[in-house]
Amino acid sequence: MSAGKHKLLQPDPADVPKAVVSRLSLYLRELQRLSQHGKNTVSSSQLGRLLGFTDAQVRKDLACFGHFGQPGIGYRCDELVGVIRRILGTDRTWTVALLGVGNLGRALLGYKGFAAKGFQFVAAFDSDPRKADGVIDGVRVHPMDQLSELVHRQRIQLAMLSVPAAAAQSVAELAIAAGVVGIVNFAPVTLSLPEHVSLVGVDLATELEQIAFSVANRTNPR
Amino acid sequence: MSAGKHKLLQPDPADVPKAVVSRLSLYLRELQRLSQHGKNTVSSSQLGRLLGFTDAQVRKDLACFGHFGQPGIGYRCDELVGVIRRILGTDRTWTVALLGVGNLGRALLGYKGFAAKGFQFVAAFDSDPRKADGVIDGVRVHPMDQLSELVHRQRIQLAMLSVPAAAAQSVAELAIAAGVVGIVNFAPVTLSLPEHVSLVGVDLATELEQIAFSVANRTNPR
DNA sequence: CCGTGTGAAATCGTTCACAGCC
């Protein structure tokens, strides 16, 4: 592999705190914005201020992966965009299946942000036969019982799971058996899956509960 | 304060780690499920196993707020449901506005999970006049320029923000000026808001990036 | 002088291990 100007360390992933990875996504988002606005370089303190982190935090996070900054100058925005995408693995395209074509599922299919980040829906599935065999936002909807075959045949790597809570565990297991290695779960249940599968859960009601708590327990109520 | 059987501590909210609060939501979700399945009590180790935490973690988390368990028995599911709802502030209803009626916004309006947890959409807003003045899932859609007046008049407390990234900061500021005190932000930008406003950000593409990273950096690739 | 990279210190969160209670 032809190296860039600056070396890219490849630390044991277990050494990288999960919190660092989630900030990486935020750095990337902000850097792309800065880059588009014509900014050439940022310092750790500028980037930190924009995102609500300290400058030391920004530097430590980036230093996990190599030496990308120039003393006295800062970081080159476009270079760092490339570096972070390579670290996150989004410098290539990922194939994604949508599991469960309800309200939320349809919204996910139509969400423009995924393609821009390298995630491509290649198939959708629903167990309601009336929904199957249509096309939504350019993506074919298949009956759920073809999941196994199509995931396998189309080499689908990731899945977004937006089926009802009661079905989530078994649909997830089917997807995994067919070769899916990462799942974003929108169903309001905790899935129990093999170690080797990457999983993040997004529970919309739970997000509101977090807000409710901090409002309800405000030290300085209005 | 009229106490129940067991005292409910009210610690300085600043003393409660954010991680504890987010686990509280998961405990609640699981306890409601257990309760519905007719289970009377759970031990910390059972609850932990179901959610992927240690037993000590469960006990420590709950002990932040009082003494709810019975040695030798465990925790009473339905009692604990009530306690956690009181802690989270979801033992009463919250009024919520939906800001931005795109694909995602419509899905949020139709999401059943919110009402069940005590969150009620009372109005939606969109700056596209063609979308305004309709009714979606029983919620009236208003033009964005009525946001200020209606949030104020209807005493709307929280907002879910699903407008395009470019509009998010200014729409959020409008909502806050009108009295909203908590926001769940789905737009892929970091908002800069006054201290006294509670904010959580949900970036759907970012969630996929987390998965991509852990798959791409798997120690044991398939 | 400005700004990075990085050990050392401080802080925060989790797990251990056990006393006490049912």
Next chain:
DNA sequence: GGCTGTGAACGATTTCACACGG
């Protein structure tokens, strides 16, 4: 015997502070 509540030990992450480079 089973299980909670909790101080103490541990581990992880964040912040500090400074040496070094453009």
